[in-house]
Amino acid sequence: MIQWCKYKPNWHRGTEKNIFTKFRDCMDWFFENGYIIDFDKEKYIQNTFQSSLINMEKMNPKNNFGILYDFEVETINKYQSPYKPLNKSILFLLLSYIKAFTWIRTNESSGHSEKSKKNKPEIFYSQFQSIAAFIGSDRKMIAKATEVLEQLGLIKTHRMPRYKDSNDNWHTDDIIYICPYRYILRNNQIVQCTKEEYNYEKELEYGILFLRNQNYVSKKFYQN
Structure with a gap:
């Protein structure tokens, strides 16, 4: 072991x-x-x-868990960090956290409609400081771990632009995290979804639109 x-x-x-x-x-x-x-x-x-x-x-469990696949474990285990404080445990912890809190749409009998995809894109969004506080690390470590996981091809990210609130104060917005692949159980086998079944680029597009709409409702305005 x-x-x-x-x-x-x-x-x-x-x-x-x-x-x-x-x-x-x-x-x-x-x-x-x-x-x-x-x-x-x-x-x-x-x-x-x-x-x-x-x-x-x-x-x-029924919720709040994330599955790490063998190839993800092997990929992280092979990684040698030039930054000594960043160890494999942090990478595993962050990847598990992202997967555990990524939104998952429930199955629909006729498949997922465009409306359901836009209302609940399969993303996770947060800020480095919030993640660090939750899992007991620090902002710098989470930022570096995020960069490494993306370099390894295990996640994709998109930083939302700064926004101005109704009092003309600027704020840093969330970072969107998304998994670039998905596996499902089909005929008693775990198989990777086709691009037609799961398109992370489209999910990211819906995620950006979702956050923009949320902030518009909250009277926040993005920097051009």
């Missing part, structure tokens, strides 16, 4: 916090909170195989 996550196992540091104790405590947390079944932390030692069942009811 430790090696699969691209870390080097270390079993010889006593009670000091190391990669082994961190993984053991993580597994124990999953067990104590009902995400896995049949785990004994006393048996989590070198060269000892232990099998645990996954509680699927816990692992498949």
Whole structure:
């Protein structure tokens, strides 16, 4: 498990916090909170195989979750950051956060109409400071992590222009985040959507229009 996550196992540091104790405590947390079944932390030692069942009811919540695919995990694990404070954990956390809070339209019997797409574009929008406060990081780190995730092809972003409120004060507007691909379950297989089924460029277009309309209602006016 430790090696699969691209870390080097270390079993010889006593009670000091190391990669082994961190993984053991993580597994124990999953067990104590009902995400896995049949785990004994006393048996989590070198060269000892232990099998645990996954509680699927816990692992498949109805909302506020994001799925990370194997290729996304591999892409982030291969990335070597020249900026040392930016580690893989921050990248995983930000990508999970974006996916968890991206709007998802409910299925319609006749497909999604243009009206429903415009009313609820499948985007996530926020500001670096707000994201940082939510996940316990700082603005600079979120900005750098956003840049890296986009370079890796895992997200696309669009910064909305500054706007002026009714009192003639200028403000920085939100950044739109969007996933450039989508996978769905079809015939018991996970397959990537075609461009006809999911077009991120069109979703982004609807997202920009949505935010502009929202700010117009709030008497905000964009900088040209």
